[in-house]
Amino acid sequence: MTKQTTEKEWPLWEVFIRSKAGLDHKHCGSVHASDAEIALESARDVYTRRSEGISIWVVPSNAITASKPEDKESLFEPADDKIYRHPTFYDIPKGAGKM
Amino acid sequence: MYGDTSIQKPIKIAEPTSAEQAKLEEIFQQKIDDDIKIEPQEWMPAAYRKTLVRQMSQHAHSEVIGMQPEGNWLTRAPSLRRKVILLAKIQDEGGHGLYIYSAAETLGTSRAEMIEQLQSGKAKYSSIFNYPALTWADMGTIGWLVDGAAITNQVALSRGSYGPYSRAMIRICKEESFHQRQGYELLLTLSKGTKEQKEMLQESVNRFWWPSLMMFGPNDANSPHSAQSMKWKIKKKSNDQLRQEFIDATVPQAEFLGITLPDPDLKWNEERGHYDYGAIDWEEFGNVINGNGPCNKQRIANHIKAHEDGAWVREAAAAYAEKQQKKQVA
Numbered sequence: 182m183t184k185q186t187t188e189k190e191w192p193l194w195e196v197f198i199r200s201k202a203g204l205d206h207k208h209c210g211s212v213h214a215s216d217a218e219i220a221l222e223s224a225r226d227v228y229t230r231r232s233e234g235i236s237i238w239v240v241p242s243n244a245i246t247a248s249k250p251e252d253k254e255s256l257f258e259p260a261d262d263k264i265y266r267h268p269t270f271y272d273i274p275k276g277a278g279k280m
Numbered sequence: 281m282y283g284d285t286s287i288q289k290p291i292k293i294a295e296p297t298s299a300e301q302a303k304l305e306e307i308f309q310q311k312i313d314d315d316i317k318i319e320p321q322e323w324m325p326a327a328y329r330k331t332l333v334r335q336m337s338q339h340a341h342s343e344v345i346g347m348q349p350e351g352n353w354l355t356r357a358p359s360l361r362r363k364v365i366l367l368a369k370i371q372d373e374g375g376h377g378l379y380i381y382s383a384a385e386t387l388g389t390s391r392a393e394m395i396e397q398l399q400s401g402k403a404k405y406s407s408i409f410n411y412p413a414l415t416w417a418d419m420g421t422i423g424w425l426v427d428g429a430a431i432t433n434q435v436a437l438s439r440g441s442y443g444p445y446s447r448a449m450i451r452i453c454k455e456e457s458f459h460q461r462q463g464y465e466l467l468l469t470l471s472k473g474t475k476e477q478k479e480m481l482q483e484s485v486n487r488f489w490w491p492s493l494m495m496f497g498p499n500d501a502n503s504p505h506s507a508q509s510m511k512w513k514i515k516k517k518s519n520d521q522l523r524q525e526f527i528d529a530t531v532p533q534a535e536f537l538g539i540t541l542p543d544p545d546l547k548w549n550e551e552r553g554h555y556d557y558g559a560i561d562w563e564e565f566g567n568v569i570n571g572n573g574p575c576n577k578q579r580i581a582n583h584i585k586a587h588e589d590g591a592w593v594r595e596a597a598a599a600y601a602e603k604q605q606k607k608q609v610a
Contacts, residue, residue: 189598190392193385210382210448213391215597216604227378230371231455250322 193242194220198234206238290505293327312513317443320386329387336384337394342406343377345579349413365462376452383444399584408495410573417484423463425492431456432526441513471537486542494565496523527555
């Protein structure tokens, strides 16, 4: 019991799965593994037991840089007032046909 | 069980220490009230995090310990068909444990820490897995009743406020349906069998009925800190509500099997639109959850043994990874 507390934990890997051809890889969870190869095999066993995927990415969790929740406003709010970026901003007469 | 930690010491909810913190708490509660999920890096009250870590780790432990009663029957499955089904189900339980550990780790608690708490007895797991699986019929009853109760609970948990937990629950619920159906099908087969097989079925259900009802945790009146979990939407329905849902769904299935349930007070209440049921033996529940059930010691001893027996694999894999890394550098 004392042993396991001193034992070094295997690194954490984030798992991304492409569920079928044509779709993006999507994050689905994480696994602990000593190296990338074992991470792939564990991810396969844990996350694709029922044909949930055709391709897996594993990425060391500490290699991911994430935006901070508190930066949400400064990062994403500027997009809200740029309504001219959306097609519905423009009035096109019916006569012009489908556009 | 999974949705209920009320048998343990309550987690203290600290008063906000500053105006700034009070504001953060207000924003947090507003998100919860608006059904906006909480994600890992966001601010959350310390007690929310602590409650979740406790509940999720105990849920994960339940999945993993739950592999033991069924593993007991793998080598004695009566046919190859039943054996591969049982194997797949047990593998799923291991997978479910891993989904939830992975979700719990997003709250900043390490896997090693959680495992240590399980092995030292500090963390609990569902009381149901401290009962032995004595007959082959138990493999069916566990799927039908135990997984059935788990589904009732987990469907509610999948609508909870913490994103990673909720997503893990959705995934688990999809797989859990197979568990319940294979169990019921197994029991249906026994119900059409010999006199001995029918007796084995009835005897198994007699043993598992009450412990299955206990899985939902104490009556609402004795579940004092459920209210906070409900407010935070860690819990979406009360213990008694979930128990009633489970009973209402299960009684007709028992009738279809042609068996009785061991509760003389169980009867349809037209006025309530629900089944009434008898009093639960909470003393037994308390004993089992506090370590004095029939199998508590064995379950933990097995877990520790498996963990220790596997140490050389972990060491070898770590040594291999290190060697490969050195090669790459050189």
